[in-house]
Every structure is written in C-alpha cells, then in structure tokens.
Amino acid sequence: MTTEGKRVICLLEGQERPKGVDGEEEFNVLDVVAARLKGAVEEEESVSNEQQDEEQEPAAKRAAQLEGNADSARSLLKLVQETQTKHEQAAKCDPPALEDAQDSMVIPPRMTRASNVVSFPGAFAVSPGPFAVSPGADYEINDDEELGGTNGSGAARSASSAVMDSMTAASASRLAVANPVEETNPQELQHARELRLADEATTRRQKDKQWKTSILLAGLVIVAIVVVSVALLVPGKNEKVVPTITVAPTMAPSEAPTTVLSFIEGRIMALLEPDTRMAIQHGPSSPQSRAFQWLLEDAENLPAYSDAQIQQKFALAALYFSTKGDSWMNRTNWLNHNVSECEWFNKPDFARKSALGQIFKGYLDEFAAEPMPRQHCNTDGIYQHLWLDLNNLVGTIPEEIYMLSSLQTLSLSNNKLSGSIPTSIGRLSALEGLVIFDQPTDGNIPSEMGLLTKLKSVILNNGNHQGTLPVEFWGLTNIATFAFTLTPNLQGSIPSEIANMSNLRWLVFDGCSLTGTLPKELGKIPSLEWLVFRDNMITGTVPSELGTASNLVIAAFRGNALDGRLPSEVGLLTALTQFGHRGNQVSGQIPSELGLLSGLTQGLHLRQNAFTGTIPTELGLLTGLHELWLQDNDLSGPIPSEFAELTTLGYMVMANNNLSGSIPTDLSKPLPNLHTLSLGGNLMLSGTVPEGICNLTGTCTMFKKVAESCLYPQGLHFNCTELLCGCDCPCGIHP
Incomplete structure (x- = not known):
C-alpha cells in the first residue's frame, strides 16, 4: 500500500496524527465524536429532567420524544465507542480491520437521511470530508463532495478508488462514511462547520422558559414598587418607614411602571374608558388630557382616594376644562387640591327654580319633600347633585360626565353650551332629574337616555336638537316631567305606548315639529296635569277619551292643524285652569259643557279657528276666568248678557266674527278688572x-x-258705524 493510502486509512482509525503542509497536527476525529456525543447524551437527559419539572402538557408525548432522543444518542455513543475500539485494534494499519471498523458505523434507525444528507436528530452528523460535530444540534453528511488533489501514483489512486467504492457501498446501505483526503494541498481542506438546525421544540421550550423568567422578574419588580409606594406614602402613626429592597436585574426593560408616579398613572388610566385614554395620549390640550395632568399634581394624596373619588375628580375637571371654567362667573374652590370637591361652587337650590316659571312646577314638586337647599355630596363625599345654572359655561358637556355615577340631578340651565348631549349620560343610572334649559345644544337626543329607569324629570329647552324622539323614552315608567320647549327641529310623534308612563304629570312639547295625532291613550294617565302641544304640526281631532284625565290642569294645543269638532267631554275636566286651542281648524259650535269648567281661571283660548253658531251663555258661569279669547272665528248671534258676571275678567276679545245685536247694558256695571274689550270687525x-x-x-x-x-291693545275697541255709536263715536252723524 502506498504512503498516500496509508495516510488516508490512518487518518480514519486515529492511530497516527499526520502532519499538514504547515506542520500543524490533525485532530483525532473519533475522539472528538465520542467526547461530544457523551456531552450530548448528558445534556439531553438534563433537558428531559427539567422539562418534566416545568411543563405539564402534553407530558406523555414530550417524555417519549425526550426518551427517544436520549436512546438514539446512547446508541450512537455505543456505536462510536465500538468503532473506536476496532480502530485501536487496527493500530498496525491492517486494511481488513479498517474495513470492519467502517462497516460497524451503521446509522441507527432513529437517524434520518434526506437525499445526500444524513442527520442525527438532537445529536450530531458526520461529513465525508473534514467535518465538525457539536452536541444538541443537527449536522449533515454531504456524500457528494469531491476529494481534493490530483497528484499521486496510480497505486494511490487505486487505493483511493477502493476507499471511494467502499464509501459508495456504505452510503447506499445507509452507512456513515468518511471521504479520503489527499495530502498534496492540505491548506485547501474544508474546515469544520456547524449547522444551526436545532430542534424546534427544544428551542421553543428554551424561549418559553426565558419568557416566563422575564415575566416573573417583571412581576417581582411591580410588587416591590407597590410595597415601597404604600410604605412611603402611608406610614404608621409613630413609625419611620425606611424600605430596603433588593430587586434582581431584569433581562430587558419592560413596560411595567418603574416609579410611584407611573404606578398612579396606571391606576388612573385603568379607571378610564378607551376613548378617554386615547384623548389623553393623542390630545395634550384636550379637556381629558388637562384633567389627567391636573390629577397627577395631587399624586401624593391619590393613593388614599377610592376609585369612585378619582373618577369623580376626573369628571369634574373634564367638565371644567370642557366648558372654559376659567371664564365661569363663579368658580370658587374649583380645581383646588386643598379643598374637597364637595366644597366647590355648586348650588342645588330647588327653590330657586321657581323663579324660572311654571314649567318647573312639576320638577320642583318631585323633590319638594326633601330639605332645600340640599347638599350636593352624600356622607361619603360622592356627588348627588350638580347645578351650575347661569354660570357662563361655554363649550360642550364631556363624555366623562358618566363618571359621576351617583348623580341624581344635573342642571346646567341658562349657559352657552353647544354640541349634543353625550351618549354616556345613559350610564348615570341613579339620575332622576335632567335640566338643560336655554342652551344652544344640538344633535340627536341620545337613545341611551332610555336606560335611565329612575328618571323622573327631563327638561330640554331652547335647543337645536334634531332627529326624532327615541322610542326608548316611552318605557320610562317613573317619568313625571317630560318637557321639550323651543326645539323646532325635534320631530316624531306621540305613540300609544305613552300610556306606559303611568306616573306622568307634565307632558310638554312646545315649539317642536311633532306630527301625527293625539293618542287616545292620554286619557289613561290619571296623574296627567300638564298637556302642552303648542306650535307643532299635529293633525286629527282632540280625542274624547281625554275627558277621563280628571287631574288635567292645563291643556294647550295652540298652533297645530287640529280639525273636527271640540268634544263635549272636555267639560269633564273640572280641574282645568287653562284651555288653549288657538290657531287650529276646529269647526262646529263651542260646546256649552265648557261652562262646567268651574276651575278655569287663567284663560279660555279659542281664537283663530272655524267655530260657528252662537256663543254659549254657559260661559258666563266661569266666574273666576281672567281671559276670554274668541276672535277670528265665524261666530254669530248676540253677546251673552251673562258675561256681566265675569267680574274677574281682564280680557274680553270677540273681534272679527259675525256678532249682531246690541252690547248688553249689564256690562255697564262695574267690571273692575276689565282692561280690554275688543269688538271690532x-x-x-x-x-x-x-x-x-x-x-x-x-x-x-x-x-x-x-x-x-x-x-x-288695551281699552275699548269697536267699529263706529251708523249702526253702532257711543263713547267717542257720535251718534246720528253717519249717513
């Protein structure tokens, strides 16, 4: 065998350490393989033990995988050790022994081979050329690489060919083989390389472990911060708290609060809705952001406040900034951290509402049983009443008003509020009274108000509210005062479901754009006292069923398109003090039953209709009446002499009819309150x-x-004609 062949074979069996061109010693391949494989087995067993402690799912499957990998590694270690033993036996470079050693390197069944690559899962791989091994990773055997070098004798080539043939046969039978390396140009030999194809499951488990560790450390940091904050801010009576805490360093910065201030910020943010948090983060000049910054100014006291108090402070501050609080007429103590918000200017004086007119009568009656003026906070310091009338509020009502969750009455009358009523008002579940009077507020009336089941009184006046009345309103069974005045863009109609409002006392739609008819179900509300539909577009007739509303005090239908006849059942409404039917298209005779309305004192208004026939003499029974308006109809016949009994009458207006006959002389007797008698036309x-x-x-x-x-115009008014004269009209001078 040539020297070249011996060097190739000895390189495999590890007996001799040949020298390279530069004199460096080559490494023993099998020694390295054995050492690293042993480390791989130990690491695999270690990982298996750790995973059994840390992970519970799926335990059986993962244990089987780990055990399989360990078995494969053990088998491979045993195989390599046996091969190394045979190499030692071939110390004298015996080719048969070398071939036996090569044949013994059979790939275990658990190893996988794809194409020209043989990989050992979780352990290592062997390459035909110079190669590298590393535990815990996948390596590959590239059996298609060509051997370097072209020099050498034919015998050497024969030896190389023999080795290559044995390698090819071994590869075909799934054997691990090693490529011969020529010594001609050792510097061109390929160096060992590690392929990073780690087991994905193992990598994922390691990452999960690191992540859990990071989360645990972050949690410990948060707990430590909370403990320090409480210890610093809430010390004992006679104690000096000097906390000493050692916190393990985190692997990377986390989003957890790292200061007392950031902890308080987080607490406040947790009490706010997403829209509010968004306004704070993206609108530094927004009312919400300013309210947030104002709260942080009192950071040292905030830990002592309840969540409800923090929300209350935020809501009041948002209202202040949203309505230009710096321009309020009275803002005493507002936003003063040293003064409880229960001592900020706020005047829930129900008695003062009486100065605004009778429209508030029902509203006041609902709360008259309680002492006035009332405190706006309860004993726990939580707002129940917020009244800022006549205080120059300019701007909009913020959505955060809902955070005053215990509010029972809200009155913002006679200010300069604009925008729409926030939908969040439907979350004031304790609200009983809402008054937004003389405001240019606009937009649709939120249907969410139908959620306020405790609501007793709603008064929206002189606004620009649009759209239709939410159907949810008609399910408010506790409502007593329901008043919308001077809101010309408010549309809709009154449904029969209004009968559900069994506690209704005041129903007022004055100056709106309602259509439809007057539902007969109005007569099924015995508590009804005020029924006002002035200046709308209601059609049809006055339902006769209305006569059963025996407690009705005021019935006013001025300025609609009502027609037909006035039902005689109106005479059953003996509690009426005012009946107004001006500016409609009602025809027929005036019912004589109106004379039964003994309580009618304020006025009987039937002007600008199409009444015909004579004036009922029974009207002379209304001895407490102050105003009688019958002009602009088609009435005929004489003026009833019974009118002389109306001693309280101030207005007697019957102009522009077809009355005939003489003026009763009984009217000459003293009528001390009469200041206007109009008979012109x-x-x-x-x-x-x-x-x-x-x-x-x-x-x-x-x-x-x-x-x-x-x-x-006051005084006496009549047409001076040849038929009628007297007073300033000389008689007998007309042709």
Missing part, C-alpha cells in the same frame, strides 16, 4: 255702547307668565 252690532264701558279701569297684568301677555 263685527259689523252687525248696533245700538249705543253702554257708557259704563267707555272708560275701562282695569290694569293688564301677566298671569304667571302663561297668558297672552299685555301686548294686545
């Missing part, structure tokens, strides 16, 4: 005007801001 009147009414002595006064006021 009745060209059929005749005779002489009684001298007692030429100079009326009454004085016009507004009757509790509900009457027609004193804008109508």
Whole structure:
C-alpha cells in the first residue's frame, strides 16, 4: 500500500496524527465524536429532567420524544465507542480491520437521511470530508463532495478508488462514511462547520422558559414598587418607614411602571374608558388630557382616594376644562387640591327654580319633600347633585360626565353650551332629574337616555336638537316631567305606548315639529296635569277619551292643524285652569259643557279657528276666568248678557266674527278688572255702547307668565258705524 493510502486509512482509525503542509497536527476525529456525543447524551437527559419539572402538557408525548432522543444518542455513543475500539485494534494499519471498523458505523434507525444528507436528530452528523460535530444540534453528511488533489501514483489512486467504492457501498446501505483526503494541498481542506438546525421544540421550550423568567422578574419588580409606594406614602402613626429592597436585574426593560408616579398613572388610566385614554395620549390640550395632568399634581394624596373619588375628580375637571371654567362667573374652590370637591361652587337650590316659571312646577314638586337647599355630596363625599345654572359655561358637556355615577340631578340651565348631549349620560343610572334649559345644544337626543329607569324629570329647552324622539323614552315608567320647549327641529310623534308612563304629570312639547295625532291613550294617565302641544304640526281631532284625565290642569294645543269638532267631554275636566286651542281648524259650535269648567281661571283660548253658531251663555258661569279669547272665528248671534258676571275678567276679545245685536247694558256695571274689550270687525252690532264701558279701569297684568301677555291693545275697541255709536263715536252723524 502506498504512503498516500496509508495516510488516508490512518487518518480514519486515529492511530497516527499526520502532519499538514504547515506542520500543524490533525485532530483525532473519533475522539472528538465520542467526547461530544457523551456531552450530548448528558445534556439531553438534563433537558428531559427539567422539562418534566416545568411543563405539564402534553407530558406523555414530550417524555417519549425526550426518551427517544436520549436512546438514539446512547446508541450512537455505543456505536462510536465500538468503532473506536476496532480502530485501536487496527493500530498496525491492517486494511481488513479498517474495513470492519467502517462497516460497524451503521446509522441507527432513529437517524434520518434526506437525499445526500444524513442527520442525527438532537445529536450530531458526520461529513465525508473534514467535518465538525457539536452536541444538541443537527449536522449533515454531504456524500457528494469531491476529494481534493490530483497528484499521486496510480497505486494511490487505486487505493483511493477502493476507499471511494467502499464509501459508495456504505452510503447506499445507509452507512456513515468518511471521504479520503489527499495530502498534496492540505491548506485547501474544508474546515469544520456547524449547522444551526436545532430542534424546534427544544428551542421553543428554551424561549418559553426565558419568557416566563422575564415575566416573573417583571412581576417581582411591580410588587416591590407597590410595597415601597404604600410604605412611603402611608406610614404608621409613630413609625419611620425606611424600605430596603433588593430587586434582581431584569433581562430587558419592560413596560411595567418603574416609579410611584407611573404606578398612579396606571391606576388612573385603568379607571378610564378607551376613548378617554386615547384623548389623553393623542390630545395634550384636550379637556381629558388637562384633567389627567391636573390629577397627577395631587399624586401624593391619590393613593388614599377610592376609585369612585378619582373618577369623580376626573369628571369634574373634564367638565371644567370642557366648558372654559376659567371664564365661569363663579368658580370658587374649583380645581383646588386643598379643598374637597364637595366644597366647590355648586348650588342645588330647588327653590330657586321657581323663579324660572311654571314649567318647573312639576320638577320642583318631585323633590319638594326633601330639605332645600340640599347638599350636593352624600356622607361619603360622592356627588348627588350638580347645578351650575347661569354660570357662563361655554363649550360642550364631556363624555366623562358618566363618571359621576351617583348623580341624581344635573342642571346646567341658562349657559352657552353647544354640541349634543353625550351618549354616556345613559350610564348615570341613579339620575332622576335632567335640566338643560336655554342652551344652544344640538344633535340627536341620545337613545341611551332610555336606560335611565329612575328618571323622573327631563327638561330640554331652547335647543337645536334634531332627529326624532327615541322610542326608548316611552318605557320610562317613573317619568313625571317630560318637557321639550323651543326645539323646532325635534320631530316624531306621540305613540300609544305613552300610556306606559303611568306616573306622568307634565307632558310638554312646545315649539317642536311633532306630527301625527293625539293618542287616545292620554286619557289613561290619571296623574296627567300638564298637556302642552303648542306650535307643532299635529293633525286629527282632540280625542274624547281625554275627558277621563280628571287631574288635567292645563291643556294647550295652540298652533297645530287640529280639525273636527271640540268634544263635549272636555267639560269633564273640572280641574282645568287653562284651555288653549288657538290657531287650529276646529269647526262646529263651542260646546256649552265648557261652562262646567268651574276651575278655569287663567284663560279660555279659542281664537283663530272655524267655530260657528252662537256663543254659549254657559260661559258666563266661569266666574273666576281672567281671559276670554274668541276672535277670528265665524261666530254669530248676540253677546251673552251673562258675561256681566265675569267680574274677574281682564280680557274680553270677540273681534272679527259675525256678532249682531246690541252690547248688553249689564256690562255697564262695574267690571273692575276689565282692561280690554275688543269688538271690532263685527259689523252687525248696533245700538249705543253702554257708557259704563267707555272708560275701562282695569290694569293688564301677566298671569304667571302663561297668558297672552299685555301686548294686545288695551281699552275699548269697536267699529263706529251708523249702526253702532257711543263713547267717542257720535251718534246720528253717519249717513
């Protein structure tokens, strides 16, 4: 055998360490393989033990995999050791022994081979050329590499060919083989290389372990911070707290709070809705962001506050910044950290509402049983009433108003609020009264208000609310006052479900754009006191069933398109103090049953309709009446002499009809309150005007801001004709 052949064979069996061209000693391949494989077995067993402690799922499957990998590694180690023994036996470079050693390197069944690559899962691989091994990784055997070198004798080539033939046969039978290396140019030999094809499951488990460790460390940091914060901010009475804490370093910065301030920020943020947090993060000048920064100014005291108190402070601050609080007429103590918010300016004085007119009568009655003025906070320091009327609030009501979750009444009347009512108001589950009076607020009325099941009173006045009335309103069974005034863009109709409002007392739609008809179910609400549908677009007739609403005090239908006849059942409403039907298309005779309305004091308004027939004499029974308006109809016949009994009457207006006959002389007797008698436009009147009414002595006064006021010309008015004369109209001079 040639020297070249011997060197190739001895390189395999490890007996001799040949020298390279540069004199460096080659390494013993099998020694390295054996050493590293032994380390791989030990590591695999170690990983198996750790995984049994750390992971519970799926235990059986993972244990089988780990045990299989360990078995493969043990088998391979045994195989290599046996091969190394045979190489030692071939110390004298005996080719048969070398071939036996090569034949013994059979690939174990658990090893896999793909194409020209043989890999050992979780252990190592052997390459035909110079190669590298490393435990815990996959390596490959490339059996298609060509041997380097072209020099040498024919015998050497024969020896190389023999080795190559044996290698090819071994490869075909799934044997691990080693390529011969020529010594001609050793510097061109390929160096060992490691292939990073680690077992994915093992890698994932290692990453999971690292992640769990990081999470645990971060949690320990958070707990430590909380302990330090509480210890520093809430010390004992006679203790000085000097915390000493050693925190293990984290592997990488985490998002957990690392200061007391960041902990407080996190607590506040946790109490806010996502939209509010978004406004804070992306709008540094927003009311929400300013409220947040204001809260942080009181960071040293915030840990002592309950969640409800923090939310309350935030909501009040958001309202302040959202309505230009610096321009309020009265902002005493507002946003003062040294003063409880229960001592900030706020005046829930229900008695003061009476100065705003009778529209609040029902509202006030609902709360009159409780002492006034009331404290706006309960004994726990939580807001129950927020009244900022006439205080120059300019801006919008913030969504965060819902955070005043115990609020029972909210009154923001006579300010300059704009925008729509926030939908979050539907979350004020304790709310009983809502008054937004004389505001330019707009937008749709939120249907979420239908969630306020405790609501007793709603008054929205002089706004620009749009859309239709939410159907959810009609399920509010506790509602007592339901008033929408001067909201011309509010549309919709009154459904029969209004009967569900069994506690309804005041139903007011004044100056809206409602359509449809008056539902007969109104007569099924015995508690009803005010029924006002002035200046809408309601059609149809006044339902006769209304006569069963025996507690009705005011019924006003001015400025609609009602037609038909006025039902006689109206005479059953003996509690009425005012009946207004002006500006409709009602025809037929005026029901004589109106004379039964003995409680009618404020006024009977039937002007600008299409009434015909004579004026019922029974109207003379209304001895407490202050105003009688019958003008602009098609009435005929005489003026009833019974009107002389109406001693409290201030207005008697019957102009622009077809009245005839003479003016009753009984009207000459003292009528001390009469200040206006209008008979113009009745060209059929005749005779002489009684001298007692030429100079009326009454004085016009507004009757509790509900009457027609004193804008109508006062005094005596009639057409001076050849048929009618007297007073300033000389008789007998007309042709």
